[in-house]
Amino acid sequence: MVNGRTPSVKDVARSAGVSLGTVSNVMNRPEVVSPATRERVERAMAELGFVRNESARQLRAGTSRTLAYVMLDGTNPFFHDVAQGIELAAEDADLSLFICNSNSRAEREEVHVDRLMQQRVQGILITPVNPEAAYLTEIARRGIPVVIVDRVGAGGVFCSVAVDDVLGGRIAVEHLAEQGHTRVAVVGGPESIGQVRERVQGAREVWAELGLPPDDLIHLPTAALTVAEGRSAGERLAGIPARRRPTAAFCANDLLALGLLQQSIGAGLRVPEELAIVGFDDIEFAAAAAVPLTSVRQPRQELGRAAAQLVLDEATNPDHEHQQLTFVPELVARASTVVRPRAY
Amino acid sequence: MVNGRTPSVKDVARSAGVSLGTVSNVMNRPEVVSPATRERVERAMAELGFVRNESARQLRAGTSRTLAYVMLDGTNPFFHDVAQGIELAAEDADLSLFICNSNSRAEREEVHVDRLMQQRVQGILITPVNPEAAYLTEIARRGIPVVIVDRVGAGGVFCSVAVDDVLGGRIAVEHLAEQGHTRVAVVGGPESIGQVRERVQGAREVWAELGLPPDDLIHLPTAALTVAEGRSAGERLAGIPARRRPTAAFCANDLLALGLLQQSIGAGLRVPEELAIVGFDDIEFAAAAAVPLTSVRQPRQELGRAAAQLVLDEATNPDHEHQQLTFVPELVARASTVVRPRAY
DNA sequence: AAGGGTGTTTGAAATGTTTCATACGCCGTG
DNA sequence: CACGGCGTATGAAACATTTCAAACACCCTT
Numbered sequence: 001m002v003n004g005r006t007p008s009v010k011d012v013a014r015s016a017g018v019s020l021g022t023v024s025n026v027m028n029r030p031e032v033v034s035p036a037t038r039e040r041v042e043r044a045m046a047e048l049g050f051v052r053n054e055s056a057r058q059l060r061a062g063t064s065r066t067l068a069y070v071m072l073d074g075t076n077p078f079f080h081d082v083a084q085g086i087e088l089a090a091e092d093a094d095l096s097l098f099i100c101n102s103n104s105r106a107e108r109e110e111v112h113v114d115r116l117m118q119q120r121v122q123g124i125l126i127t128p129v130n131p132e133a134a135y136l137t138e139i140a141r142r143g144i145p146v147v148i149v150d151r152v153g154a155g156g157v158f159c160s161v162a163v164d165d166v167l168g169g170r171i172a173v174e175h176l177a178e179q180g181h182t183r184v185a186v187v188g189g190p191e192s193i194g195q196v197r198e199r200v201q202g203a204r205e206v207w208a209e210l211g212l213p214p215d216d217l218i219h220l221p222t223a224a225l226t227v228a229e230g231r232s233a234g235e236r237l238a239g240i241p242a243r244r245r246p247t248a249a250f251c252a253n254d255l256l257a258l259g260l261l262q263q264s265i266g267a268g269l270r271v272p273e274e275l276a277i278v279g280f281d282d283i284e285f286a287a288a289a290a291v292p293l294t295s296v297r298q299p300r301q302e303l304g305r306a307a308a309q310l311v312l313d314e315a316t317n318p319d320h321e322h323q324q325l326t327f328v329p330e331l332v333a334r335a336s337t338v339v340r341p342r343a344y
Numbered sequence: 345m346v347n348g349r350t351p352s353v354k355d356v357a358r359s360a361g362v363s364l365g366t367v368s369n370v371m372n373r374p375e376v377v378s379p380a381t382r383e384r385v386e387r388a389m390a391e392l393g394f395v396r397n398e399s400a401r402q403l404r405a406g407t408s409r410t411l412a413y414v415m416l417d418g419t420n421p422f423f424h425d426v427a428q429g430i431e432l433a434a435e436d437a438d439l440s441l442f443i444c445n446s447n448s449r450a451e452r453e454e455v456h457v458d459r460l461m462q463q464r465v466q467g468i469l470i471t472p473v474n475p476e477a478a479y480l481t482e483i484a485r486r487g488i489p490v491v492i493v494d495r496v497g498a499g500g501v502f503c504s505v506a507v508d509d510v511l512g513g514r515i516a517v518e519h520l521a522e523q524g525h526t527r528v529a530v531v532g533g534p535e536s537i538g539q540v541r542e543r544v545q546g547a548r549e550v551w552a553e554l555g556l557p558p559d560d561l562i563h564l565p566t567a568a569l570t571v572a573e574g575r576s577a578g579e580r581l582a583g584i585p586a587r588r589r590p591t592a593a594f595c596a597n598d599l600l601a602l603g604l605l606q607q608s609i610g611a612g613l614r615v616p617e618e619l620a621i622v623g624f625d626d627i628e629f630a631a632a633a634a635v636p637l638t639s640v641r642q643p644r645q646e647l648g649r650a651a652a653q654l655v656l657d658e659a660t661n662p663d664h665e666h667q668q669l670t671f672v673p674e675l676v677a678r679a680s681t682v683v684r685p686r687a688y
Numbered sequence: 689a690a691g692g693g694t695g696t697t698t699g700a701a702a703t704g705t706t707t708c709a710t711a712c713g714c715c716g717t718g
Numbered sequence: 719c720a721c722g723g724c725g726t727a728t729g730a731a732a733c734a735t736t737t738c739a740a741a742c743a744c745c746c747t748t
């Protein structure tokens with residue numbers, strides 16, 4: 001420590017009796033400096049407690065060492081799993097990951113993105129409130145690598161990584177139909193969330209294809225994708241007269257499904273005998289529920305990892321081409337829909 | 345955009361026909377510049393798509409606009425709730441929050457902290473693998489504000505914010521004893537985790553004070569604080585001969601408790617009649633379980649918020665004094681221990 | 689008309705790195 | 719002994735901001 005101020009390369013240089021440039025070389029190209037001086041410089045660094053100033057490095061070098069992920073909803077473990085996948089890829093590339101959370105608020109999201117731009121992050125991964133937002137395409141057009149996660153980006157100005165949500169909705173409802181259900185609730189909302197729209201759409205499509213009457217696929221809208229809303233949907237479900245009441249429910253995500261499950265069991269319903277439940281995402285807590293939850297699995301970590309690789313490619317590869325990666329969701333059948341499930 | 349390069353203040357100045365300093369003033373002290381020129385400069389900025397370079401700002405101003413939180417275990421929602429609390433406080437102070445995750449690995453933690461030092465973050469909030477780690481006190485001694493979250497820091501070189509874990513263990517087991525249980529399992533491990541040690545210690549203390557035989561408080565060690573380990577503990581519990589088997593379990597955190605709950609219900613046990621369960625942390629999923637979980641609540645967001653305030657005080661207030669804040673945990677009784685719970 | 693404010697703008701220095709052309713020292717070769 | 723060549727070390731420029739003393743312009747007093 002030099003009189004309170006944190007020491008700079010200059011201090012190190014003086015203390016080691018070499019020039020600025022040499023200190024820099026020790027850090028960035030150790031092979032060009034002789035072992036003896038390197039030794040000396042390293043000792044000086046340790047003695048002074050030198051810590052390289054990343055701002056100065058970045059300013060001069062023009063390149064930052066961070067990636068950023070702006071997630072949509074911090075209360076949903078799904079996004080943390082995605083983040084974990086990104087983190088792993090970032091670690092491999094020796095980059096730091098900056099994680100932000102918009103909490104589904106568009107203005108908060110924009111504040112975060114704005115700051116990330118100021119930091120000159122290498123690339124931005126984002127699960128946006130609205131993937132069509134003009135400011136996003138604007139940023140991408142300026143050459144900042146942007147990858148949309150869990151939605152497909154508009155207009156081909158950025159890469160995106162997502163799961164086929166329509167297909168997800170299809171296999172969920174197909175599974176329920178296979179189990180013999182002919183009155184099914186679809187729980188999810190608000191419609192403003194693209195994922196919800198598509199999952200519901202998939203459900204409707206396959207329902208029609210199976211030749212089942214549209215009125216027997218009952219949409220229970222929710223105000224958000226939360227456990228509490230799942231419970232509330234459960235109450236509404238219980239209010240439906242028995243002969244019209246669905247025998248199964250497809251929830252737009254696992255949080256809803258867990259809420260519905262809790263409410264139903266609390267009300268004395270047997271799951272799956274009296275009410276079968278399918279969730280979406282396959283978060284860890286889905287498998288951990290008292291009645292393990294059947295769910296449409298998204299490859300959460302893989303999603304993140306792939307997104308990170310795309311953003312890195314865009315940042316480093318001069319002839320990068322934008323691509324929209326689509327993963328195929330997979331039904332994981334557990335006790336909430338089948339009495340003796342195949343998978344656990 | 346100026347020939348590919350992202351525009352700088354210099355470009356804005358030229359385009360608006362003013363000097364560098366004026367552009368800077370528009371950004372940092374708009375009140376000193378006349379409305380007319382401000383207008384002109386702002387228009388130029390918008391036209392060129394100017395984005396302030398945070399590295400340069402920070403380098404010159406010497407002060408960064410970010411806080412960082414290094415969390416211990418990204419798979420545990422508890423830490424995300426803490427992070428959320430920090431984020432709120434950071435937002436109020438107009439700072440960004442950098443979130444890292446050590447995943448309980450000491451070397452990963454150190455890599456993260458090292459980078460944060462290089463970034464010259466205003467302060468570091470951390471739930472460390474080992475709060476006694478020498479490198480942490482080293483950093484604190486250099487004057488970087490460090491706050492230990494969810495543990496009490498060693499040696500008074502930093503602030504810390506935590507819940508009284510011993511007390512938490514006490515009220516959990518006291519509650520079970522009140523319900524008439526005289527054989528209780530304590531589920532948790534590894535011992536290397538300080539929180540676990542103290543919670544178990546609290547359980548033992550109160551057990552002894554109640555005059556119950558030590559052998560009837562049965563410690564089931566686990567390798568980690570996860571749902572899977574909770575399940576495995578459940579299997580071991582089931583293996584205990586009926587006349588020796590505990591009628592209640594206190595788990596060192598909610599993930600364990602959820603795993604135990606799942607395993608027990610799956611094995612046909614009635615909860616709480618045949619096995620009562622208490623968790624710790626009171627994460628959202630505890631209340632959302634099929635049998636809502638009794639848990640020792642930590643004020644998660646409050647913990648984060650308080651920690652952020654301490655770090656900010658240390659960063660800005662010249663006569664800051666280190667303090668160890670201790671919050672009092674609170675038992676939230678739900679259906680997993682009482683047939684008709686008071687709280688939901 | 690000179691002087692003194694006041695309000696606005698300017699220009700240069702400073703921040704801590706990296707980079708790169710240049711200089712240096714030394715050895716072996718011709 | 720001079721010279722090219724090689725391995726190291728150097729010093730200055732550059733990066734994009736902020737800051738601050740100084741300059742400037744203008745108006746109001748006296």
